[in-house]
Amino acid sequence: MKKSKVIVICPGRGSYTRKSIGFINKFGNNAKNKIIQFDEYRKSKGYIIISELDKMAFKSKIHMKGENAAPLIFSCSKLDFDQINKNKYDIIAITGNSMGWYTSLNLASSVNDKDAFHMIQNMGSMMKEELIGGQIIHPIINENWEIKKDYQQHLLKLIKKHNAYLSIDFGGYYVIGGKLKSLKAIMKKLPKIDKYPLEVPYNGAFHTPLMKDISKKALKFSESLDFQKPDIPMVDGNGNIWTPFSTNLSLLKNYTLKEQVENSFNFSASIETCLKEFCPEKVILLGPGNSLGGSIAQIMININWLNIKSKNDFLEMQSDNPYILSMSLDSQRELVI
Numbered sequence: 001m002k003k004s005k006v007i008v009i010c011p012g013r014g015s016y017t018r019k020s021i022g023f024i025n026k027f028g029n030n031a032k033n034k035i036i037q038f039d040e041y042r043k044s045k046g047y048i049i050i051s052e053l054d055k056m057a058f059k060s061k062i063h064m065k066g067e068n069a070a071p072l073i074f075s076c077s078k079l080d081f082d083q084i085n086k087n088k089y090d091i092i093a094i095t096g097n098s099m100g101w102y103t104s105l106n107l108a109s110s111v112n113d114k115d116a117f118h119m120i121q122n123m124g125s126m127m128k129e130e131l132i133g134g135q136i137i138h139p140i141i142n143e144n145w146e147i148k149k150d151y152q153q154h155l156l157k158l159i160k161k162h163n164a165y166l167s168i169d170f171g172g173y174y175v176i177g178g179k180l181k182s183l184k185a186i187m188k189k190l191p192k193i194d195k196y197p198l199e200v201p202y203n204g205a206f207h208t209p210l211m212k213d214i215s216k217k218a219l220k221f222s223e224s225l226d227f228q229k230p231d232i233p234m235v236d237g238n239g240n241i242w243t244p245f246s247t248n249l250s251l252l253k254n255y256t257l258k259e260q261v262e263n264s265f266n267f268s269a270s271i272e273t274c275l276k277e278f279c280p281e282k283v284i285l286l287g288p289g290n291s292l293g294g295s296i297a298q299i300m301i302n303i304n305w306l307n308i309k310s311k312n313d314f315l316e317m318q319s320d321n322p323y324i325l326s327m328s329l330d331s332q333r334e335l336v337i
Contacts, residue, residue: 003090004281007274009296010077010096010103013069013203015289018058020328023076023288024051027083034082035075038117042071045121050075064202070099070124071117073288077103078113080286080327083337093278095235095270097292098168098206099123101260108230110242110252115225122221126214133179133205138190138197141172145298145311155190162186165208169266171295171302177205207237207265218257227253233278236260239269241277271299284336287328296324 016023024035039049048056053063053072062068077100084091096104102123106116140152155174159166162185164178176186183199190197205211227249234242237260242252274280285292297314300306306323308314317323325332 001087003088005092005278006089006282006284007093007095007278007280008081008084008091008107008284008286009271009274009292010094010100010107010286011073011289011292012096012098012100013066013073013206014064014200015287015291016063016069016073016076017289020076020288021056021058022054024054024079027079034079037114038071038075041114041117041121047121060201065128066124066126066202066204067121067128068124069202070102070120073099074103074106074117074120076288077286078106081107083327084284085337089282089284089336091232092280093233093235093241093274094230095274097170097267097270097295098237098265101237101256101265103286104234105227105230105256108232108234110228110230110234110247112226112228119222119225123214123218126217127204131202131204132214133177133208133210134183135167135175135177135200135203135205136183136187136197137170137173137175137200139173139193141298143311145172145294145301145314147172147298147302158186158189165205165210166264167205167207169264169268171268171271172298173295175200177208178210179205207260207263209262211261215258215261218261219254222253222257225253227256235270235273235277237265237267237270239266239273241273267295268299268302271296272303275300275303275305282322283324285324285326285328287326290326290328293324293326 035050039051042049050072094104094108102120105111141147159176162182164176164182167177168175187197229244229247231244300308322332325336327333327336
């Protein structure tokens with residue numbers, strides 16, 4: 001049987017929500033055995049174990065804090081990846097949004113399970129005592145999911161004026177990072193659009209220069225991490241490709257624990273590169289949640305991929321023969337496993 005060429009996309013922080021509770025429990029005993037080592041690591045550090053977090057009633061102050069959210073999301077994404085039918089799909093590239101980059105490293109075999117969990121747990125716990133700054137999200141699209149170029153430029157100027165930063169270019173949305181004083185000033189100037197501007201709970205000013213001290217700490221603990229060249233090409237938050245043949249391990253480690261920590265993460269560029277350079281027949285979104293589906297659709301519209309020019313075009317394509325397969329949607333999951 002001919003395999004379909006696919007890219008795999010890993011979600012970041014905020015993807016494990018109230019609807020995700022019990023996610024790990026769905027996979028049966030064989031899959032749950034794979035996170036025993038993660039539970040043991042968490043227990044040794046005094047944290048609630050992953051399997052318990054996935055069972056208990058959802059509480060924002062527990063499930064959304066970095067020291068819990070990051071390793072929980074990684075565990076769910078890893079289990080989803082293992083469920084992909086490798087006889088049906090040929091995975092030709094992997095990417096992720098923000099924290100999803102760390103997951104990508106593991107799934108592409110650039111960092112082993114033990115080191116990946118250690119890295120994700122440590123990065124998620126760096127601001128356990130006190131958050132540095134914060135993040136807000138605001139749309140830059142119209143009702144057809146087309147980017148409003150003039151408003152996009154206006155927002156960038158507003159961000160700069162108030163000494164904040166573009167944290168993540170997230171398709172039809174900008175994630176803005178900075179000191180809380182700056183973010184509050186920006187929020188007062190932004191128009192109310194549905195629930196936006198939205199302050200992201202329990203998130204620091206990720207992917208901004210405010211994270212310089214965090215990257216210094218990360219580089220110190222990373223000395224024990226064993227980075228390898230990936231088995232599958234990875235696309236980072238600059239849209240650059242890391243291949244099994246040409247990857248420089250020193251540069252990869254520096255990008256992972258310094259460059260992308262302190263600088264903007266361009267998820268839009270990573271998806272555009274994945275689509276244009278690898279031309280996948282399908283795109284598979286790992287769980288938990290389906291937070292990336294709309295963002296990827298908006299990126300496709302912006303670059304007119306597959307002649308998709310509007311929200312309606314995308315929804316029509318998805319209802320007929322879905323191009324994006326989200327493993328958190330039961331009907332699409334069945335097409336993947």
